[in-house]
Amino acid sequence: MISHYFKGANQMNNPTMLTYINKEQDVLTDILEQYPQNLDIALKGMPVDQREWLILATGSSINAAMSAKYYVQNITGIKLNIEEPYNYSHYEQLATASEFVIGVSQSGQSTSTIEAIEAIEKIKSIHSMAITSIPGTEITQHCDTTLDILTGRERVGYVSLGFSATVLNLMLLGLRVARIIGKITTDKEQIELREFKKIVNQINATIAQTTEFAEANAIDLGAASQFSGIAFGPMVGIINELETKFTETVRIPTHGYELEAYMHGPYLAVNPEHRILFFKTAGASDVVTKMSELYKYEQKYTEHVFLADFTGTKASNQNNLSLQKVTDINKTPLLGAPVVQVLAWYLTKYHQIDLSHLIFNDFSEAVHNKTQVQDYV
Numbered sequence: 001m002i003s004h005y006f007k008g009a010n011q012m013n014n015p016t017m018l019t020y021i022n023k024e025q026d027v028l029t030d031i032l033e034q035y036p037q038n039l040d041i042a043l044k045g046m047p048v049d050q051r052e053w054l055i056l057a058t059g060s061s062i063n064a065a066m067s068a069k070y071y072v073q074n075i076t077g078i079k080l081n082i083e084e085p086y087n088y089s090h091y092e093q094l095a096t097a098s099e100f101v102i103g104v105s106q107s108g109q110s111t112s113t114i115e116a117i118e119a120i121e122k123i124k125s126i127h128s129m130a131i132t133s134i135p136g137t138e139i140t141q142h143c144d145t146t147l148d149i150l151t152g153r154e155r156v157g158y159v160s161l162g163f164s165a166t167v168l169n170l171m172l173l174g175l176r177v178a179r180i181i182g183k184i185t186t187d188k189e190q191i192e193l194r195e196f197k198k199i200v201n202q203i204n205a206t207i208a209q210t211t212e213f214a215e216a217n218a219i220d221l222g223a224a225s226q227f228s229g230i231a232f233g234p235m236v237g238i239i240n241e242l243e244t245k246f247t248e249t250v251r252i253p254t255h256g257y258e259l260e261a262y263m264h265g266p267y268l269a270v271n272p273e274h275r276i277l278f279f280k281t282a283g284a285s286d287v288v289t290k291m292s293e294l295y296k297y298e299q300k301y302t303e304h305v306f307l308a309d310f311t312g313t314k315a316s317n318q319n320n321l322s323l324q325k326v327t328d329i330n331k332t333p334l335l336g337a338p339v340v341q342v343l344a345w346y347l348t349k350y351h352q353i354d355l356s357h358l359i360f361n362d363f364s365e366a367v368h369n370k371t372q373v374q375d376y377v
């Protein structure tokens with residue numbers, strides 16, 4: 001459906017992570033344009049009007065679910081239980097699972113997600129939806145319906161486009177369900193769609209601003225041996241993705257912390273070489289104050305404190321990245337994602353990592369984390 005994005009260019013044969021990052025604005029715009037068709041297909045027969053939904057996902061896909069969580073909860077009034085599928089299927093009381101289960105797997109081939117859905121089905125009757133970039137893969141065969149995230153297969157295993165498209169599709173799923181269950185009016189649905197379009201239109205600018213920020217701090221970021229990200233609210237999913245993405249690509253110890261969680265142990269590990277990136281959005285005044293206090297405090301112990309700021313405040317120095325203000329903070333993850341992805345891409349350059357050189361090629365076969373060995377570029 002979106003193959004025209006990949007036509008012609010050499011990029012089609014040899015796409016990089018940056019090729020996919022640069023497709024995000026166009027592809028996400030297309031996703032918004034087809035609303036609500038795709039969602040209505042996936043929602044057919046689903047018992048959405050439950051108090052809770054269960055979402056099973058791992059890696060970037062669970063981070064995407066965490067990034068969309070507060071938007072979906074806020075607009076639908078439904079609680080999302082987001083779980084790592086492996087532990088869920090082995091240790092939880094499956095009989096208490098929600099009747100509506102969503103399995104998110106961009107490849108459609110993560111064994112733990114597929115097996116968790118099967119495990120629940122063995123003991124109770126559920127309705128299940130697969131969210132994936134490749135309809136027809138194993139996860140879709142195990143679920144009643146499929147929500148195609150409309151990106152096509154991402155050939156670079158360090159997913160970026162698929163992450164952002166998953167976040168948007170989950171948010172739109174929330175929006176559509178809110179309308180279907182009468183939680184919002186058609187007018188409100190249209191207002192929300194217009195807001196999503198405005199934000200998606202800022203993706204290329206966000207990529208450009210983050211690129212400039214990375215280049216200005218290239219020496220500092222290139223010398224990083226340890227990286228921590230700190231965030232609150234809807235940006236916690238994004239900081240989790242920073243941990244996943246930096247670990248996969250930059251391959252230095254990286255952690256993503258929820259603001260308060262950082263204050264209960266992790267702060268003791270700070271050292272003069274530590275790089276810390278804060279993600280700031282608007283928020284409750286006590287939360288914002290708490291982040292400011294921590295931001296100030298950490299600067300006493302490392303010179304390498306950075307800020308990605310979505311509050312509309314002008315950057316006061318080179319360590320600050322001032323980004324588009326997003327009024328509804330629950331939608332901010334849509335712009336937080338490219339910040340993380342662009343930084344990961346440039347840090348691989350500064351750390352001389354060639355992502356096209358694949359490593360641990362025998363891993364999947366040895367541990368069976370995917371139904372098939374992934375054919376990444």
Ligand SMILES: N[C@@H]1[C@@H](O)[C@H](O)[C@@H](COP(=O)(O)O)O[C@@H]1O
Pocket residue numbers: 058059060061104105106107108109110113157158159248
């Ligand atoms: N390297 C990728 C990760 O980037 C991805 O997050 C994870 C989950 O994949 P999926 O969403 O396909 O289930 O799979 C692989 O391990």
